[in-house]
């Protein structure tokens with residue numbers, strides 16, 4: 246897992262450089278692109294829609310919508326610098342091998358991914374390319390700290406956040422971001438490309454994406470604007486207001502980070518700059534914000550060490566949890582925001598309308614599904630996977646297992662969020678609830694589908710059954 250090695254390129258000849266874009270749909274601070282430009286040969290930029298390689302989890306509906314917009318934006322940016330974005334579909338290893346042969350490539354560059362299936366594809370590809378005499382280089386572009394570089398004193402991985410984050414802070418500081426290239430030497434020949442429209446990433450019949458379009462603008466420029474605006478306007482009050490869904494107090498960068506339209510290195514250094522002018526609580530806010538970016542690092546660290554995070558309980562005693570048969574009516578009421586608990590319903594409707602949900606409300610809605618409806622966390626994880634624009638292979642299952650109590654450094658199972666108390670505390674004026682549940686307080690609003698006290702007791706009794714396990 247090393248970066249560019251000087252000797253390779255001499256052997257690989259002078260053919261063009263392929264830059265394989267994946268979860269890094271940006272030009273600035275893109276180490277793979279940077280290295281390809283340094284190599285000085287024409288560049289073939291490619292994105293591969295891979296829904297076929299073994300073990301790769303197909304992305305959900307909201308993510309497909311985002312990907313379409315992000316690819317349009319990336320293609321425009323590449324074109325303005327002199328290169329085209331080639332689109333291909335199929336198993337990535339075969340696609341890349343074929344593309345490299347057809348353009349006579351000398352080298353292939355990419356930034357690393359951390360899921361097991363993705364790593365397996367990348368490792369096979371790297372070996373195959375090198376065996377064919379090409380050079381293949383991978384880089385660290387999506388995480389501040391590669392998961393295997395952060396180790397406990399005994400050389401193992403972390404399962405608790407605080408010591409993990411302390412170890413990250415003791416590691417060499419995040420490198421400065423690379424600038425975007427000023428120009429790109431495009432490949433002069435014709436390279437066959439799919440048409441983006443043929444991938445049908447956008448919903449058509451019906452077109453349910455109006456709310457997503459109103460809420461988001463995928464792409465690198467938009468990510469940078471959000472970061473600048475957040476650091477200017479909201480960072481100083483982040484620590485105090487980040488839990489209130491009615492406040493515009495968080496960065497909203499998660500889908501941009503998910504798709505790599507911005508890197509954590511850019512966020513880290515921009516925040517460190519912004520922090521210089523801050524004092525007291527505002528300065529604490531900057532640390533708090535970077536700590537949240539640290540939770541993203543931790544989720545990837547955990548995924549790296551537990552590749553089945555989306556399907557397998559990290560704590561094996563949860564395998565014996567006595568989930569009752571799935572109540573499909575209750576699941577549908579939760580998905581559609583018709584549970585009769587206004588904060589839960591507001592969150593679920595925010596998710597459906599905008600493809601996102603405030604972090605505090607994610608915790609409340611997840612807790613309600615697992616502990617008040619006694620529905621397996623995997624059902625909720627799958628729904629979020631399909632409906633979130635930031636649906637992330639690490640952070641989503643990590644968040645669900647955290648709420649369930651089955652995960653790393655998880656909330657204890659007996660911590661059951663009370664959606665009514667949470668609403669009083671974090672949305673005291675009901676502004677957030679009214680935005681998404683306008684009929685709240687009228688006869689049109691559904692009655693509660695469960696009794697909070699009774700279901701809480703049932704959940705705790707179920708938990709008692711597995712407590713002695715492990």
Ligand code: FAD
Pocket residue numbers: 487495496497498499500502503534537538539540541542544602603604605607608611629633635636637638640641642644645648
């Ligand atoms: P900010 O508060 O501005 O934080 C900055 C960045 O830090 C975020 O963009 C995000 O990348 C990272 N971050 C913040 N909180 C967390 C966290 N708890 N875990 C991991 N990273 C974090 N986040 C995703 O990016 N994708 C998911 O699929 C996802 N699913 C979740 C599911 C559940 C059940 C829960 C409880 C949380 C989930 N999160 C997920 C984490 C968190 O809710 C979002 O990252 C956050 O709401 C994004 O808003 P923001 O960008 O304004 O965050």
